[in-house]
Amino acid sequence: MTINSTMNFQPQTAEFNSTLLQKYDCATPRYTSYPPATELTPEFNHSVFTEAIARGNQAHSPLSLYFHIPFCQSACYFCGCNVIVTQQKERAVDPYLNYISKNIENIASLIDLDRRVGQLHWGGGTPNYLNQDQVEILWTKINQHFRFESDAEISIEINPRYVDRNYILFLRDLGFNRISFGIQDFNPKVQETINRVQPEEMLFNVMEWMREAGFESVNVDLIYGLPYQNHYTFKETIQKTIQLNPDRIAVFNFAYVPWMKPVQKNLPENELPNAREKLAMLQMTIEELQEANYVFIGMDHFAKPDDELAIAQRQGKLHRNFQGYTTKPESELFGFGLTSISMLHDVYVQNHKRLKDFYRSIEAGELPIERGVYLDRADNILRRKVIMELMCHFRLDKRLIEAKYNINFDNYFYQEELALKALENDGLIEEFPDRIEVTPIGRLLIRNIAYTFDAYSRARQHPGFSKAI
Numbered sequence: 001m002t003i004n005s006t007m008n009f010q011p012q013t014a015e016f017n018s019t020l021l022q023k024y025d026c027a028t029p030r031y032t033s034y035p036p037a038t039e040l041t042p043e044f045n046h047s048v049f050t051e052a053i054a055r056g057n058q059a060h061s062p063l064s065l066y067f068h069i070p071f072c073q074s075a076c077y078f079c080g081c082n083v084i085v086t087q088q089k090e091r092a093v094d095p096y097l098n099y100i101s102k103n104i105e106n107i108a109s110l111i112d113l114d115r116r117v118g119q120l121h122w123g124g125g126t127p128n129y130l131n132q133d134q135v136e137i138l139w140t141k142i143n144q145h146f147r148f149e150s151d152a153e154i155s156i157e158i159n160p161r162y163v164d165r166n167y168i169l170f171l172r173d174l175g176f177n178r179i180s181f182g183i184q185d186f187n188p189k190v191q192e193t194i195n196r197v198q199p200e201e202m203l204f205n206v207m208e209w210m211r212e213a214g215f216e217s218v219n220v221d222l223i224y225g226l227p228y229q230n231h232y233t234f235k236e237t238i239q240k241t242i243q244l245n246p247d248r249i250a251v252f253n254f255a256y257v258p259w260m261k262p263v264q265k266n267l268p269e270n271e272l273p274n275a276r277e278k279l280a281m282l283q284m285t286i287e288e289l290q291e292a293n294y295v296f297i298g299m300d301h302f303a304k305p306d307d308e309l310a311i312a313q314r315q316g317k318l319h320r321n322f323q324g325y326t327t328k329p330e331s332e333l334f335g336f337g338l339t340s341i342s343m344l345h346d347v348y349v350q351n352h353k354r355l356k357d358f359y360r361s362i363e364a365g366e367l368p369i370e371r372g373v374y375l376d377r378a379d380n381i382l383r384r385k386v387i388m389e390l391m392c393h394f395r396l397d398k399r400l401i402e403a404k405y406n407i408n409f410d411n412y413f414y415q416e417e418l419a420l421k422a423l424e425n426d427g428l429i430e431e432f433p434d435r436i437e438v439t440p441i442g443r444l445l446i447r448n449i450a451y452t453f454d455a456y457s458r459a460r461q462h463p464g465f466s467k468a469i
Helices: 018-024 046-059 089-108 132-145 165-174 188-193 200-213 231-244 262-266 275-291 308-314 355-363 378-393 398-405 414-425 446-451 455-459
Strands: 063-069 117-124 148-158 178-184 217-224 248-253 295-298 301-303 319-321 324-326 332-336 341-343 347-351 369-374 395-397 429-431 435-438
Touching (some): 089 132, 089 355, 132 165, 178 200, 217 275, 378 446
Parallel strands (some): 063 332
Antiparallel strands (some): 295 301, 332 341
16 A cells, blocks of 8 residues: 555644543654664663674665764753853864864774765754864865765754855855754744744845755754744744745754753743644644645655655655654764764664763773663564654554564564554554554654554653653
């Protein structure tokens, strides 16, 4: 059975009553990986990582590279990223570039040169915290140690408050072909509350420069669930975003976790929209963007029908990793810099979160790994496949899973069957002998559906997860 992911659907959240809202408004992982990143532990032998790299060399697995630039000029109160806020640019950036260069050298020495890079991404923090000379230094270092496919996706995130036309043109001339920037919300009151004031004129100017530069894809980020938002005011943001005409739109559910991210304590908690309002905002967003001919890729991403993500989903080739949805299924992801996560076939590791620990490890000639996990059981690989299929395609072909992993699906997951029946009774899925189909309302709660197959999170609730709604 082929699912046409470009067709519109109406979630009908009005039928989603308060009992169901309470039932499904629980903390769940975002499933950018399985096992979730919360399963990475300090009790991890670094040699397991190097052995995994060697296995990737033998398999000639293509590469995806991520570079974390942690610095920001000011704090955004909604932020859940690992950042360092400082105005001392030279004192911050120059040493960091030196250490991340050594990080590149050490990892690249373990990777065969014939393994090509299909994806590169610079994230943050604020990558354009770096001046043009500093960008070129890091760019040159990367290209000295890695070889790129001719059609590689080379992307960067920027903060629109700290760029001009020349900087945007410089990034394109250097070799970046994809770019993204955060809008969050056009509403001035929301912007002031989250300490991210970005006048509408500025955002449209930045988009105009990106189009002039000829970027192959432009992505913008929005967030729903922020203080003072409701589905009426957020509709204005969606409509203005449609006027910008980006290729991709990410609409993230705000994760309010002040116990983990103290900067969020600056937000007025009593002004946060409730679960019902957030669900209404998401439904409105889907309807408005679909009316504007964007495809609902999954959970928080939308793309134009001719975008690679939309095409990959229609072809059943969409995948998901720590960077979100991707068209590069077989790639092994290597993260460089502070807090970065590497995602190899059966090993995940995360670099140190504190700058001094990151620097100390590199000075000692060590890999700057703080924690990791080894997927040592076939069950991990199987459950990862099931969860990612649901997250990416809103359906699961039981027969394909049975053939690939030599199991009887219903027998293997007999303990999950009770939860699946509850999901079906609530209208989130339809289960058939040969497949599971996610319903339109279920797409809004895909994290809850994936959670059914998560042996880790169900075994122990983790306070770090955000609410599904």
